[in-house]
Amino acid sequence: MTLHGRLLELNWSRRTLLLASGTLGVTLSNVDRVRAQEAKPTVTIGSKDFTEQILINEMVALLLEDAGYPVERKLNLGTSAIVHQALVSGEIDAYVEYTGTGLTAILGLPVESDPQAVYDTVTAAYEEQFGLTWLEPLGFNNTYALAMRQEQADELGIATISDLQAQANNLRFGGTQEFLTRPDGLPGLQETYDLEFAEERGMDPGIMYQALDEEQVDVISAFATDGRIPGLGLVTLEDDLGFFPPYFAAPVVREELLSEDPAIADVLNQLAGAIDDQTMANLNLQVDEGGQEPRDVARAFLDELATGGVGPATPEATPASE
Amino acid sequence: MRYLVEHPERVLQLTADHVRIVGISILVAAAIGIPIGIVVTRLRWLEGPILTSSGVLYTVPSLALFAILIPYTGLGASTAIVALVLYSLLAIVRNTVAGIDGVPPAALDAARGMGMTGRQLLVLVELPLALPVILAGVRLATVAAIGIATIAAVIGAGGLGRLIFDGIRLIDPEPIVAGTVVASALALSADWALARLGIVLRRDLGRSAGEG
Amino acid sequence: MRGDPLEFITYISEHEEQFLRLLGQHLQVTLLSVAIGIAIALPLAVVVVRVDRLAKPMTTLANVGQTIPSLAILGLMLPILGIGFLPTLFALTIRAILPIFLNAYVGIRGVDRAVVDAARGMGTSNSQLLLLVELPLASPVIFAGIQTATVQNIGIATLAAYIGGGGLGDLILQGLAMLDTSVLLAGAVPVALLAMVTEIILGRLRRVVVPRGLQIDIK
Known part of the structure; x- marks a missing residue:
């Protein structure tokens, strides 16, 4: 086995231990995991430079790892334009973007207020211009x-x-x-x-x-x-003239990768509609004020999601605005 | 210091990134700068233009240089490396020229008297005798590059600057202190190690000169 | 990356007011930091030259201080000084003190002892010795330290854009944010030119300020 393979194995035996002590009922043995992994493409995940982005893309990375994909993290890359550029150039394979950002900042299109219309517009335009696929929205609108x-x-x-x-x-x-x-x-x-x-x-x-x-x-x-x-x-303040477009978050993935391994879409769509505004605000707060590591918060959330225990709000967190 | 204890893997990973970026930059800068320095000692008219232009490059602020390079070299480590190479050239070229110029004429005469060709003279006499001075240039460049590389985190190159930006993002001094302590320690140990190497080289040269 | 590289000139002329405001902020904080740096570092160097047991710890401190990334000083000051001008000025001042102090110390220490002894023999007082002999003789090296500090701080001041301190770094970061070359270069090119021109002007000025006969070439 190559050194790289050995390192992966080491990594995975640690993760398996963690998983065994956690709540996720994963049945794959260590050996199966390594084997499954060798067949699967490595996925590189990026993110922008603020807490929510790091947190949510960490979730994407963890989900893929749980499904047996080797993941490389390039989180905290910078602004929207920078991360988008990295995705187009193939430096990363996926990250979570916001529909309104795609519409105005990336595509340079005029503001639209209907969430579905915005989603449809960016989906079509990204496909055509960049060969990128928008997966299903996660649920929250980070306007x-x-x-x-x-x-x-x-x-x-x-x-x-x-x-x-x-x-x-x-x-x-x-x-x-x-x-x-x-x-x-x-x-x-x-x-x-x-x-x-x-x-x-x-x-x-x-x-x-x-x-x-x-x-x-x-x-x-x-x-x-x-x-x-x-x-x-x-x-x-209320945006009474409706200036800001909706900014629903959804993973954007390189089409090439999806055609190589279509199952990736299913893995990531596990997050579809799973996070509402309130939940996202609470998760962000656990990092920004609670001083927790994004990866730990993401892990805990995914574990809860897997056991069906995701409630509206965790008791210790402050409720989000109205 | 708590951060170092709690996140040794991340700190280690970023330190490795940092060392890699600086290491590659210095190696490339030496591979380019030393030959340029040698050429300058042979073609004297190049000295003014080359030292002035590398001096001017050195004054360009790092954030500005990174920004100017991005349209050509993209985001990430490659831009950081190109910038660090450009910054490192000044010290390496200047010291190579100074080192070769400082070779005692007596040594050159003796070598010529032994019938050495120009190339033998360079490889067997001039470069070995100039090595401590060249190394001093490498040392200056390395210490400076370790500091400048922290800013490369802005353009997605990773490295210890990442910890500092994390700290700014969270208004948390812990990662900043961790990044700073490691970056300073790296710079000081590189400085010390290269200085030691210089002393050893000088001593060896002194000894072989004494023997010869 | 969008845009033609030379479009930044158009950008500057179209946003002249904003550009001049940022340039003004940049110059203000740089010059002020160097002025405060001189006011602190020069007397400090004089004291350290006089009090021998301070020499080792102070020069070590300054050398170690040189290895602290500027961005880290900015970040560490956030909880104490907040955002904007003040933490920027603080970080730049620290950065200015280090080279000015080290150069002044080395310069004054390097004054020929024979000259100092001769001056003492002529009955000069301590303050006369400092003002008439040591400082003038050390001035080339001191001035080189000020030059280093100024040029370096023009660069470091770009980092103020991370903490609301303004300056030309704003344009660099905004250009980076949008991957818009014209905005990015509207900040980067003037900063680079400013640093180069300052280096040249201060180099010339050194020839005016430093007593003739002491003028040596310092890099």
């Missing part, structure tokens, strides 16, 4: 949302993005560098709502929330499924 501190929003009487218009020139905006340039980000938002902020600051996705909490900015481009919104007492 962009503008968030403010609850007290300040109340004080200024701001509940919708339209309410911002009159006061934006006194408010400081913070967002990811990606949001500051995306067509479905600040440029489009400013045009739709006629906004001009006093200051616009770009920063890493992770630190926006703290910047808002510590009053270093007043409005941020939050992710709707970020558990820190309720956690820090933030409020999201």
Whole structure:
């Protein structure tokens, strides 16, 4: 056996031990696993650079490993455009993307608000332009949302993005560098709502929330499924003009890989509809505030999913916004 | 330090990435830079343009250089390696030139007197005597490259910078400290090891010179 | 990657206001960090030269400090100084102190003892010795340290874009985010030019500032 094979085997005997002590009833023996694996293609999984992406793509990686595929992880690669580029060039084979991001940031198409229409559009266009297949949506919609501190929003009487218009020139905006340039980000938002902020600051996705909490900015481009919104007492503003498209998450896979091994689609579609907004927010919070490792959170969730024990919300987590 | 204890595999993996990127870069830079340095000592008019252009390259900020290279070399380790090679050239070329220039004329005369050809002179006399100085250039380049490689995480090249970005993302000092400690330790040990190697080389050269 | 490489010039001219604002932020934080760096590192070097037992620990500290990635300093300051200008200035100042201190220390230490003894023989006081003999004689090396710090900090200031500190790094990261070459180069090319031009200008300035007769070529 090659060294690589030996390493895989070592890896797998450890995993089998873990599995045996866990709740998943896996019956394949160690030897069967290694054998099954040798026949299956290696799948490289990527992700963008924020918690939810790392978490959800870790789930994809773990599911494939559980099904006996050798997996290479290239998580935390960067922004949407970067990960998409990696997928098109074949550097990675799959990652979870959001329909609205595919529609506007990748394809450069105008915003649409009907979730099914957006899904159909991106599915067809990705197929045609890139040879990429969108699998079934996972269930949650991680839309962009503008968030403010609850007290300040109340004080200024701001509940919708339209309410911002009159006061934006006194408010400081913070967002990811990606949001500051995306067509479905600040440029489009400013045009739709006629906004001009006093200051616009770009920063890493992770630190926006703290910047808002510590009053270093007043409005941020939050992710709707970020558990820190309720956690820090933030409020999201209603997108009353319907600017943001829906952003339902779904795995995008290279067609080549799927035609080589169509069973991969079935493996990943186990996640179809399995995660709602609330669940995703709770999972994110376990990493962002609970300090847990994405892989551990993903593992625990998959184990629960396998035993049918996935409830709406785990008791220790804070409920997500409305 | 807790992070190091709790996630030894990840730290090890990223350290391996880091060492690989820096190692390849330095080897390639030496493979290109030493011959360039040799050529410069033979064709003196090249000295100005080559040292100035590598000096100018050295001032280009790393994030900017990575960014400028991406359209050509893509995202990932290859861009990081190209950038690190470009940065490392200055120290290696400059020291190769200085090292060969510093070979005592007496040694050259003696070698010529023994009837050595130009190539023999280079391989048997000039390069061995210049080696400690060339090595000092490699040492400077290596220590700098270990630091610059942390920024390569931005373009998906992996390495210890990943831990620092993780820490920024989570506003958690633990991974940052872990990444920093390992990167510093790498730089300091590379510095120390190459310095030791230089001392050993000098001593050996001194000895063989004494014998000869 | 989208776009023709030279399109960045069009991008800059179309976003002139934004570009100048970012350039201003970039210059401001770089220059301020070097100024504070000088104010801290020079006196420190003078003290360390005088107090011999500080020499070893301080130079070791500075050498080890040089190996700490700038990004790590930025990240570690986030919980303490928050985001934006302040942590950026802090990280850049630390980065400026190291080369200026090391160069000043080496420069002052390297002043010929015979010259110092001669000056003392003429009855110069400690402060006169420092101002009239040691600092002028060490000035080429000190100035080289300032030059290194400034050019290096122009580069490091690009990292401020990760923590809301602004500067030309914003354009680099936005270009990276969208894989849009024109935006990316609108940040990267000016930063690179700024660093090169600064290197050249400070190199020239060194010839003006450093007393004639002490002018040596330092790389």
